[in-house]
Structures are given as C-alpha cells and as structure tokens.
Amino acid sequence: MIRVRGLTKSFGPKRVLAGIEIGVERGESLCVIGQSGTGKSVLLKCILGLVAPDAGTILWQDRPLDAAARPDFMRHFGMLFQGGALFDSLNVWQNVAFRLRQHMPDAKARAIAVERLGRVGLPPETAGLMPAELSGGMARRVGLARAIAHDPAVIFFDEPTTGLDPIRARSINALIRGIVRETGATAITITHDMDSVRAIGDRVALLQDGRIAWDGPVVRMDDAAPLAAFLGHRPADGT
Template sequence: MIRTCGLSKSFGAKRVLDSVDLTVATGESLCVIGQSGTGKSVLLKCILGLERPDAGQVLWNGQPLDRARFMARFGMLFQGAALFDSLSVWQNVAFRLRQRMDDRRARAIALDKLARVGLASDIADLMPAQLSGGMAKRVGLARAIADDPAVIFFDEPTTGLDPIRARAIDALIRGIVTETGATAITITHDMASCRIIGDRVALLADGRIAHDGPVADMDRAPALAGFLGIPSAGVGDHAR
C-alpha cells in the first residue's frame, strides 16, 4: 500500500534520511525503531507530506501519492495524544467528522469510538485537562479511528505511560488494526510494543534501514541486539 523509494532528507550538513526504501503491505502493521535523532519522525513526516524530501518519492498503491486522497484516508495517534485543549473529549474525537456532518451524528460516532477504546460515554463532555495520561491516549486513539481510516500512524504511542497502561494501549492498537484491517505504521523505541503491535520491524540507523524483518524473528537479528539488550555475539545462543 505504501512504498518509499530512495527517500532522502538533510537539514543543513546533516543527512537524516539516506535513500530509504521501505514497503508496507495492505493490512500490515510495521514498527519503525531507532535511537533518538535517527530520523524516525522525519520519515513519518515525509510520508505525510509535512516535510518535503530532497530526493525519492512516496508511492500509494503503486502510484505517486495523491496527497488530497491520502489525507482523507489516514488516521494519526500523536505522541502525547495532542488533544485540542479548547474542545471537549467528544469534539476532539469527532474533529474531522464535524467538517462534513451535523454534531448529533458526529457525537454518536464519537461515543461509539470512545466505547471501542474502553471509555464510557460519561467522559464525552470532559475537557482534556481533566483526563489522566492513559485516558488522553485512549481519546487520541479514538480520534485516530473515528473516520475508519485505511492507514493509521502511531507516533510513540506508549511514551509517558507506566508499563501496565502502555501494554493496555498496545493491546488496543493491535486489536483495532486486526479488527479493521487497517495498514499501520508505528514509530516507537519500545520493543515490548513492537512484539504486540507489529507484524514487521524496521530499524533505522545512520539514515538507512539497517534491518527489516518479521517481528517473530527479531530475537535472532544481530542488528537488533542492542535494542533487545542481548550481547551481539550471543544473539544466536539466546534464540536457541
């Protein structure tokens, strides 16, 4: 569904992306990992059109990406949820919906999506400042799926959450991706999230894809040893 071909991006003398080739199949869940500053978010911004690459292109179903059509088909869970402070919970969830339908219908859909992420209807009229971190993440997730997108992007979905809440969000994401058949790209540094959310994991290092393979095989990948806390020389022994 999505393919980046030779994607490159520099900021001044620093090359952040260096001819990145990456594919995501329809209905697949890809996790992109890497150290801070390796270009994970820049890659996501280039796919979304928030940054213009210096070279390369993004393909959508094999064709040059039609930005307007693509933007109508995607959902996004931002790092920190990024809720609008001046809007209530349901208005946040229904933000896109309210641009094309009346509030009564938009609110009904918002309540349905809130229920899907485990939130009761009695929080619909609360303001973001009244929510805990975990609740805010769930509201952000409800907003991401409100318009039944074909593609969902998750930017560090578990950042700032304790391990129990983080794994609950991971399980929700995995369930939603499986249930809807959406294509998913997750930017994360959390290897526990990769194991739950992802079908494939790609490691971005020095501007290039240093590893790309199934999540089920990542314990045997030497390139991932540092992220898994396994001494490189012992990756094979660990896998056995």
C-alpha cells in the same frame, strides 16, 4: 499500501535520511525503531507531507504520492500523536469528531464519537469531559478514538506509549493491536518501546545511519545480528 524508494533528507550539512527503502502492505502492522535522532519522525513527516524530501519517491497504493494524489491519501489516514495531542479548548467528543464535524451535523458526529470512545474502553460520560480532566492513559485512548473516527485505511502511531506506566502502556498496546486487526487497517508505528513492537507489530524495521539496517518479521528480531546492539543482547544464534 505505502512504499518509500530512495528517500533522502538533509537539514543543512546533516543528512538524516540517506536512501530509505521500505514498504508496508495492506493490513500489515509495521514498527520502525531506532535510537533518538536517527530520523524516525522525519520519515513519518515525509510520508505525511509535513516535510519535503530532497530526493526519492513515496508511493500510495502504487501511485506517486504527489500533489494530485495527496488529497485522497489525506482522506484515508488516521494519526495517534505522541502524548495524545488533544485540543485543550474542545471537550472529548469534539476532539474525537474533529474531522467528522466538517461534513456532518454535530448530533451525528457526536454519536460516532461516543461509539468510538466505547471501542477504546471509555464510557459515554467521558464525551463531555475536557482534556484537563483526563489521566494520561485516558487521553491516549481519546487520541486513539480520534484516529479511528473516520475508519481510516492507514493509521500512524507516533510513540504511542511514551510517558505511560507499564500497565497503561500494555493496555494501549493491546487496544492498538485489537483495533488494527478488527478494522484491517494498515499501521505504521514509530517507537523505541520494544514491548510495543512485540505487541503491535507484524514486521519491524531498524533505522540506523539514515538507512534501514534490518527489516523482517517481529518473531525473527531477537535472532537478527543488526538488532543486537539496539536490543542490548547478542542474537540467539551468536552472530
């Protein structure tokens, strides 16, 4: 679905991405982990077109993600921003239906928003609330409802559980996994939360020193030597 080849990006003398090679298949859930400042968010911003890479290629469904292909890509992706990132001046249903309202009547957009809120476990009366009236966990659910409002083919999750207590974090992880499975969407999650990786991911990639240091199934990550330092323990086989 998305493939990155030889991606590099520097900010002044600091090289953040030093030749990233990674891909995610249709319907797969990929988690990208790494310490703070290793370039996880820069990689995501390059894919989304918010930052221009210095070199390398990004492919979308086997086509270069250039100016000609980007409009199609933009129509097919959803995003759960860190912290929810709701518009303070819009109520809940208007936030969820923000994209939908550009091309359909408000009544239809509101009905879809209420249905999506139900899919993330929020009752219809939530639709009329303002973001300031929501708890952190509710705001994250509203952000998730917005991310899936238009049935995207690809969903990006940026630190989906940051700032949540363990109970709410587990609930958000379960919702994300359930929605990804239900919709068949391709998912890319940027996170440092290993509980999220185990709950959400099929594959995990460790970003280190500007490159992918390890890439493999989530079920194998506890045995991988390159992940030992990040996970804070020796791998099971002692290597």
